[in-house]
Amino acid sequence: MIKLMAVVQSVYIGDNSASLVKTPRQLIEVNLSGVVGDKHAGYTRRADSRNKEYPRGVEIRNWRQWSAVSAEELAIIAEKMGILEVDPAWLGANLCLAGIPNFTCLPKGSTLTFPHGTVLEVEEENFPCVNPGKVIISQFPHLGISPSLFVKASMHLRGLVGIVNRSGIIRVGDQVQISVYDLPNLSESV
């Protein structure tokens, strides 16, 4: 197992059902169904266009309870798009971490442990779609850039989604211990 350290730079809650933009907070509370008060919380959700292996609208397990991005990767996206910054809130992230250069590459099953005992588990990479691109270009209307530029610029940099393994709180400034487990079939199997 590899251990890494990061810092919580900001946290957000998705309390506006009409927008993907989230609201910054000093702390968020999570329980085993997700971020308390966030529209993506729940043990289950409906399959959407991302879930090709399920009929659209069918009830499935909710493995997208939270969304996280990294400050370092957002800086790369901004540079690629030729803009000053990409605010985590514009991407609908619940938390933005600093200190992990290739955050989006953390494999499924990696865990994020916070000082008060909260544990999040990584489910999958969050693949970019055009909607956050629309939010971003609305912040820089004079540049005349296309929302689809975001999709290209943020591939493998758009962060991770996952589930909650243990309830608790997450505060701005928290140290986060990230555990990356050994890949299966490479070290364990006989």
Add this chain to the structure above:
Amino acid sequence: MIKLMAVVQSVYIGDNSASLVKTPRQLIEVNLSGVVGDKHAGYTRRADSRNKEYPRGVEIRNWRQWSAVSAEELAIIAEKMGILEVDPAWLGANLCLAGIPNFTCLPKGSTLTFPHGTVLEVEEENFPCVNPGKVIISQFPHLGISPSLFVKASMHLRGLVGIVNRSGIIRVGDQVQISVYDLPNLSESV
């Protein structure tokens, strides 16, 4: 992604709270909290001695909603223990599959899709403990073998546990499509 096929040889329900032995059925129903009527169902459970990273008794996500074994691996365990058979019911399994030689090696994130749409997802290898060994030796009292022999004989052969991604039923004789996703950081990362 690698696709494999298996067949459901038997299914079981854990309806006896006093014993790990499960009861054979012709079909089981699963929903997003686990196997309906099984004592291991639930979105959450209490951390136990297997969960070294959590304080004992703390409420955590239940990633052990179901347990599965393979007929081929049980035959190897029986041979190693010098006994005629190991019944899946004695190990507390919910299902026994046939057709996958190294079933226990399927990595986390692999999915099992059944004919009626039910989807299970693999969480982790089920590491052997001594309790099923006690059940097994009670079936062969004349042999005078130790329950701990089971632990040694079944390492990396004791099957898998996991969660439910889509509700439905699982019947004896069902064909199962197993999807093993690419390992992260080997083919996807840039």
